[in-house]
């Protein structure tokens with residue numbers, strides 16, 4: 224579904240992604256972890272082309288992501304990749320329901336009643352049907368993030384990217400967001416998740432990718448990664464996390 228082949232990216236002189244070759248298969252959940260500044264966000268943002276790569280090849284669902292692309296095709300690519308990040312970025316002047324209806328109506332020319340029905344189904348799915356008429360400011364952070372997930376799902380993306388979706392939340396709200404992500408995973412969604420929630424990685428991930436200094440130093444199934452990390456830097460990362 225997502226394939227990186229010899230991908231390199233620089234910010235000016237800084238080599239932010241170094242020879243990345245890796246694959247996310249259809250239906251697979253990959254957790255990307257690693258120290259702050261290791262390139263996790265950069266990596267995930269190349270998939271929907273929020274960041275450009277300078278060399279290598281990047282494919283999404285059989286189509287090339289890098290290289291010349293007309294704006295229309297770029298919008299199409301982005302509409303097929305759900306993206307959820309740390310700050311929820313809901314439209315503040317729209318109700319929860321309108322937030323979710325917006326993209327299908329605007330980008331898919333979906334009729335209002337269909338969009339509404341679909342949005343309600345998604346709200347039920349994230350456990351917020353009773354908040355349909357609320358405005359984002361009236362919701363907790365965890366609720367807003369669940370709405371953000373529902374909004375991303377409204378476009379029926381074949382894959383979802385998460386960049387530290389629980390990092391801005393109060394601890395008591397982390398679980399409700401992870402539960403929604405877990406149910407998506409169980410339904411077979413292809414997911415690439417940057418997260419420090421190692422219990423989530425252990426229980427939900429099919430593969431863990433460990434990054435440091437722009438490289439993927441280790442990829443493993445979670446059992447192996449957590450019990451027998453191979454790379455010294457992965458060992459240090461995990462022991463620092465545990466010490467925390």
Ligand SMILES: Nc1ncnc2c1ncn2[C@@H]1O[C@H](COP(=O)(O)OP(=O)(O)O)[C@@H](O)[C@H]1O
Pocket residue numbers: 234237239257258259260261262263264265266
């Ligand atoms: N827009 C940018 N311009 C220049 N450097 C950047 C930019 N975005 C990120 N970087 C640098 O690239 C490195 C990787 O950043 P990032 O992908 O955000 O790491 P992570 O998500 O793992 O914390 C960091 O050293 C960061 O300072």
Ligand SMILES: [Mg+2]
Pocket residue numbers: 263264265
């Ligand atoms: Mg980041």
